[in-house]
Amino acid sequence: MGYKGKFKVWRGDASGGDLKDFEVEINEGEVVLDIIHRLQATQAPDMACRWNCKAGKCGSCSAEINGKPRLMCMTRMSTFEQDETVTVTPLRTFPVIKDLVTDVGFNYAKAREVKSFTPPKDLLPGEYRMQQIDVERSQEFRKCIECYLCQNTCHAVRDHEENKDNFSGPRYLMRVAELDMHPLDTADRKNSAQEEHGLGFCNITKCCTEVCPEHIRITDNALIPMKERVVDRKYDPLVWLGNKIRRRTSSDA
Amino acid sequence: MATDTIAPGPEAPAPLSPARAQIEQKTLRTDRWWLSPLLTMLVLVAFIFYATFRAFQNADYYTGNLISPFYSPCIATKCVPGSSLGGFKPFGDWWSISPALLILIFPLGFRMTCYYYRKAYYRAFWQSPPACAVAEPHGKYTGERRFPLILNNSHRYFFYAGLIFNTILSWDAILAFRNPAGQWGHMSVGTLVLIANAVLLWVYSLSCHSCRHIMGGKLKHFSKHPLRYKGWTLVSKLNHKHMLFAWVSLFGVALTDAYVALVANGTFSNPTFF
Ligand code: SF4
Ligand code: SF4
Ligand code: FES
Ligand code: FES
Numbered sequence: 001m002g003y004k005g006k007f008k009v010w011r012g013d014a015s016g017g018d019l020k021d022f023e024v025e026i027n028e029g030e031v032v033l034d035i036i037h038r039l040q041a042t043q044a045p046d047m048a049c050r051w052n053c054k055a056g057k058c059g060s061c062s063a064e065i066n067g068k069p070r071l072m073c074m075t076r077m078s079t080f081e082q083d084e085t086v087t088v089t090p091l092r093t094f095p096v097i098k099d100l101v102t103d104v105g106f107n108y109a110k111a112r113e114v115k116s117f118t119p120p121k122d123l124l125p126g127e128y129r130m131q132q133i134d135v136e137r138s139q140e141f142r143k144c145i146e147c148y149l150c151q152n153t154c155h156a157v158r159d160h161e162e163n164k165d166n167f168s169g170p171r172y173l174m175r176v177a178e179l180d181m182h183p184l185d186t187a188d189r190k191n192s193a194q195e196e197h198g199l200g201f202c203n204i205t206k207c208c209t210e211v212c213p214e215h216i217r218i219t220d221n222a223l224i225p226m227k228e229r230v231v232d233r234k235y236d237p238l239v240w241l242g243n244k245i246r247r248r249t250s251s252d253a
Numbered sequence: 254m255a256t257d258t259i260a261p262g263p264e265a266p267a268p269l270s271p272a273r274a275q276i277e278q279k280t281l282r283t284d285r286w287w288l289s290p291l292l293t294m295l296v297l298v299a300f301i302f303y304a305t306f307r308a309f310q311n312a313d314y315y316t317g318n319l320i321s322p323f324y325s326p327c328i329a330t331k332c333v334p335g336s337s338l339g340g341f342k343p344f345g346d347w348w349s350i351s352p353a354l355l356i357l358i359f360p361l362g363f364r365m366t367c368y369y370y371r372k373a374y375y376r377a378f379w380q381s382p383p384a385c386a387v388a389e390p391h392g393k394y395t396g397e398r399r400f401p402l403i404l405n406n407s408h409r410y411f412f413y414a415g416l417i418f419n420t421i422l423s424w425d426a427i428l429a430f431r432n433p434a435g436q437w438g439h440m441s442v443g444t445l446v447l448i449a450n451a452v453l454l455w456v457y458s459l460s461c462h463s464c465r466h467i468m469g470g471k472l473k474h475f476s477k478h479p480l481r482y483k484g485w486t487l488v489s490k491l492n493h494k495h496m497l498f499a500w501v502s503l504f505g506v507a508l509t510d511a512y513v514a515l516v517a518n519g520t521f522s523n524p525t526f527f
Contacts, residue, residue, distance in 0.1 A: 010274055010276060012274065012275070014272045014273075016275055017274060017275060018275075019276075064281065064386065066281060066282060066283045066284075067278075067280050067281030067282030067283065067386055067387075068282060068284075068385075068386060069385075069386055084283075087281050087283075089274060089276055089281060090274045092273060092274060092276065092386075093273070094273070095272030095273060096272065096273060096274035102274070103272075131474075131475070131476035133475045133476055133482060134473070134474050134475050134476050136475075137475075153385050153386055155381060155382040155388075155389055155394070156394060156396060158382075158386070158388075159382065159388050159389050159391075159394065160393070160394045161273075163394065181473065182473075183473055183474055198396075198398075200396050200397050200398035200403070201394070201395070201396035201397075201398065202396060202397070203371065203372075203375045203381065203396050203397055203402075204368050204371055204372050204375075205372050205375050205376055205381070205382060206372055207382065207385035207386070210385050211385060211386075220462070220492065220493075224368055224462045225462075225465075225466060225470050227406070228409075228462065228463060228466035228470060228471065229466075229471060230406075231406050231408075231409065232471060234406075235403075235406040235407070236409070
């Protein structure tokens, strides 16, 4: 059954903007992105939004819906009451370009800062041999669709612009963890996780996990394990002593 | 692009990057996001009050066969006769205040540095953040990079200490198979209470993130360590419910202590099975 629903959508750009009210037709089975498209088609042809797949797989349509960072294409209208006003705003943490579209370049910059996969020198491509159980753990992280909802929600940068330089955010700390757990990676990632990528900023409050549309358990399976690995390297006197005594050059077991 | 041409005037409030979408409201969430941190705070405050009172009370912690987890091991000379573990009392007469204060730092430190409780108190007390996508009230944020919060990295040491305490509390549960006169072969509701408490504490400790790491999480090659991989898989399963175990075991400790206190001060007698 269709009904007239109330929407508030943030409209503007870097110079300013505010929430604009709309009344719009809503039909059974629709998602928030459908409604934004209907607004474009019927009332606000210049409203900017980014989308691609409408299937929760491209990570383009990230926005904040009633204050919660979500994918517009995966947020069903049936989750709202019919008389509820649905408020849609752009991601808060990144510079806005126009309306619901933000500049997510921060994330590309942080991605580039992660040292790429470093296999042993004498191992040629094509010679990689790994056991399934050794790669399994990091496969969960490969489900990421790069929607940046986690990066947007992490309070370390969301509420503190000044931390952006020193903090890579959950998505890229997870990448560091993924590589550190990779059976063939030889790079030292423990020091860099803490010193370059700012793992210490994370206070494991789990908002990245809460908003991840792929339900990746970012905090439990990537960030906390990475924190423990950093403790091995930097803060554990026993491990440090053990390494000294055994003169191990690498702590990778 | 608009950003190049329009500089924010001095009067424009630009707390964050001026290029961000300017939205006044600290959050637009419409659900009851404040409920969970509020409940967390109330429960933790209640526990802290109760535990502080009991820790300083220095009474009603031993009944002859049951000992309160707040006072075990009782290691001061002034401990109630029979309450110390095998007569081990390295702290002499000079320790005149409650013997609970000698040991509580370990369970307290274990929970304070626990990854789950960290989340809980950062959200409920520090409000950083109070809930996801709700702005925190602080002007600056340095996370766990500096003193004192960097000390949370010591969690694994409290985990080891916790294992020792769990062993002692398990032994206490075995000692509860006696009657108040010290004869073996008896069992009471108190025995069940102490057993339940010990089991909950073991489950809480075994589901710990540091435990998961030590068990096998630190390895790069699970395939080379099949036993540790098994252990890791098992701990991972428990770890999934770590939050639940954290709360249940906290209630467990408080209720066990309350039970022992009520029996010790004679409010009711511990019903015996045999
Ligand atoms: S768990 Fe850490 S990385 Fe994830 S949102 Fe919280 S502070 Fe940020
Ligand atoms: S980890 Fe999850 S929330 Fe973060 S970018 Fe990937 S899919 Fe999005
Ligand atoms: S449009 Fe692709 S994730 Fe929403
Ligand atoms: S993480 Fe909670 S006890 Fe270790």
